Every structure is written in C-alpha cells, then in structure tokens.
Amino acid sequence: MKLVGLLLVFVCTFGGLLIAMHFDFGHFTHLLMMILGAMPGEVVIIMGCAVAAFLIANNGEVIKGVIKYLSALMKPAAYSKDDYMDLLCMQFTVFKMARTKGWLALESHIEGPEESEIFGQFPSFQHNHHALVFLCDYLRIISLGKENPHELEALLDEEIETIEHHEGHAGHAVQTMADGIPALGIVAAVLGVIKTMASISEPPEVLGKMIGGALVGTFLGVWISYGMIAPIAGAMSAKAETEVMYYKCIKVGLIAFLNGAAPQVAVEFARKFLPHDVQPTFQELEEKLNELPSPGA
Numbered sequence: 001m002k003l004v005g006l007l008l009v010f011v012c013t014f015g016g017l018l019i020a021m022h023f024d025f026g027h028f029t030h031l032l033m034m035i036l037g038a039m040p041g042e043v044v045i046i047m048g049c050a051v052a053a054f055l056i057a058n059n060g061e062v063i064k065g066v067i068k069y070l071s072a073l074m075k076p077a078a079y080s081k082d083d084y085m086d087l088l089c090m091q092f093t094v095f096k097m098a099r100t101k102g103w104l105a106l107e108s109h110i111e112g113p114e115e116s117e118i119f120g121q122f123p124s125f126q127h128n129h130h131a132l133v134f135l136c137d138y139l140r141i142i143s144l145g146k147e148n149p150h151e152l153e154a155l156l157d158e159e160i161e162t163i164e165h166h167e168g169h170a171g172h173a174v175q176t177m178a179d180g181i182p183a184l185g186i187v188a189a190v191l192g193v194i195k196t197m198a199s200i201s202e203p204p205e206v207l208g209k210m211i212g213g214a215l216v217g218t219f220l221g222v223w224i225s226y227g228m229i230a231p232i233a234g235a236m237s238a239k240a241e242t243e244v245m246y247y248k249c250i251k252v253g254l255i256a257f258l259n260g261a262a263p264q265v266a267v268e269f270a271r272k273f274l275p276h277d278v279q280p281t282f283q284e285l286e287e288k289l290n291e292l293p294s295p296g297a
Contacts, residue, residue, distance in 0.1 A: 002073040002235055009227040038192075038213035042220050045188040046181060054177045058169075065170035072239040073232065079246050081278045083124045085288060087246065088267045088280070090122040091253040092289050094139070095263035103143040110136045110143065121292075128246075134159070135250055142258070149258035156251045164244045171237030178229035185221015189214050249273060264289065 018028050055063070097105055097118070109116040113136050119126040126132060138152065146152070192214025196207060253270035261269065264286075271285055280288075 002076065002231075005231065006073075006228060009223075013223065013227070034209065034212055035216055035219075038216040039220065042185075042188045042192075042217045045191065046184045046217065046221055046224065049184050049187070050177050050181050053180060054173065057176070058173050062169045062173050065167075066174060066236070069170040069236040069239055070232075072235040076235060076239060076242075077278065078239055078243040079278065081280060083246075084249065084274055084278050085280050085285070086122040086124045087249060088253070088271055088285055089288055089292060090119065090125050091250070091257075091270060092263050092267045093118055093121065093292060094135075095253075095257045095266055096294075098257075099263055103139070106139055107143060110139045131246060131250065134247060135254075138254060147258060149255050152258065153251070153255050156255070160244065160247050160251060163247055164240075167240040167243050168237060171233050171240055174236060175230060175233035178225045178233055181225035181229060182221040185218045185225075188217025188221065190217075192217055245275070 014032070017031070018025075021028050021031075058066075094106065094109075106118075109118050113119050113126065113132050116126070119132065138156070141152070192210070196210040196214055199207065199210060202210075249270050252273045253266050256269035257263065257266035267285070267289070268282070271280060271282070
C-alpha cells in the first residue's frame, strides 16, 4: 500500500494538472516537457544538497538504520501475529520452567541461548538476536537473586526508552531532511532567477520559459518533501514503533510473572497489551499453549 500511495502522488499531481487545464493535451504536453527539461538540474541541486546535509548531520549507525527502515515501504510492521504468538509461547515456557524447577534451571539456556532447546522451539524469537539478548540479560539478573519487580520494571523502562530513541533515529533523520527540502527548492528557484536575470535582454517568450524553469525548483522542493520524503519518514517511524512494541511485550509478561501471576496469566497480560492487528485471541493462544511440550521434557 505504501508504494501505491507514492504512485498516487504522481497520478494525482499530474492528473489534477491535466484536469485544471481542461484536458488540453497539447498545452499539458508542452508544460510537462518544460518541467521535465528543467528537472535534472533542479533535482541535482535539491536532492544533492539534501543528501549532503543528511550525511553531514548523521553518523554511520543512523545511515544504516535509514537503509534498514526503507523496508517499511514493503513491510510496514516489524513483527507479525505469528511472531507474537511465538513470543508469548516462549514466555509461557520460560515462566513455567521457572515456576516448577526454579530460576537456576534456566541457567544453561540463558548462557547459551543460541543452542537452547527451549528457545529453539521458537525460531522467530531465537533468531532475533537483540530481543534474545534483552530477555536473557534480565533472566540472568533474576537468577542471581534480584527479583524485585519494581526495580526491574524501572530498569526495563530505561532500556526500552533507549531502544525507542535508537530505533526512532532513522525516521527522525529522514523527516529532518524532508523539512529542509522545500527551502532547498527555493535555493534552486533563486539560482534559476539569477540565470534569467542574466538574460534579461531576451524576448518575452524566452524569458517566460526561463522563469517557468526556475519555478520548477520551488515546485519540486515542496512536492518531493510533502509528497514523498515526509511520508516515507512517517512510515519508517511507524515501523520503529512496532519494533519497540516487541520489547514492551516482553517487559509486560516478565513483570506480571514477577508480581506473582501464574505463567498463563502473565502471558495473558502480555497478549492484552498488544495492538489488535497482531494480537492473538484468547482461544488461539490457549490452543497453542496446550500444544507445547512440558519444559525440560
């Protein structure tokens, strides 16, 4: 749908222009050719300066994040309903083992999560390196005797806030670039006007074409910014929020369990926290939990 939206930007812009010209295809074609003729130089000025400013303002980590989050155009959410089902079932298995065998029974799984039989049952979670390390770190703290849910919740909130800040960098950086592009369009237009003023002795039909070409810069700056770059930044920020939601789901289940909830109740807390588009129903989760083998069996 994101790519369809970008296509509609083109269709509505030039389709609307054609309608405004009362379907005068001859005049429309002439105007379109004038825009296309001026576009290469204007695009180089606008987008070249925008990309250069982006590179100046951001480090390599943010640039990698932008490349990563461009996937938001094809996959708007970081995790699917099946991924969350795996996560909830994994939490249930871990909590059940901790409840029946004690936290120390999880030690081997915490220290070698990539080889763990428990985590191996849930490949979408096990292959998520950052989330795997995130959970194991807290399970390790708990197994060392630090089970105070209030202290752990405060620490979880701090770390999730850091993750949220980090994941949001890409969308923020692209949005900042989008905010500057209209001004760069004005720069391109002013350069075009300077070029026109240098040819002030030319006849009106020549000057008109040159002035029209200069104004293409203003048009492109606003159009590219609000029609393309800013929506892409929004999609990237929205996907970053779905990335953070995964960690918040881990937190909610873990804190509920530490507060004394039974394993199934703890994962129900985590399930209810999820947005409806990725939230399994109570019956779906219950059926899946009943199919799980006993931990350590």
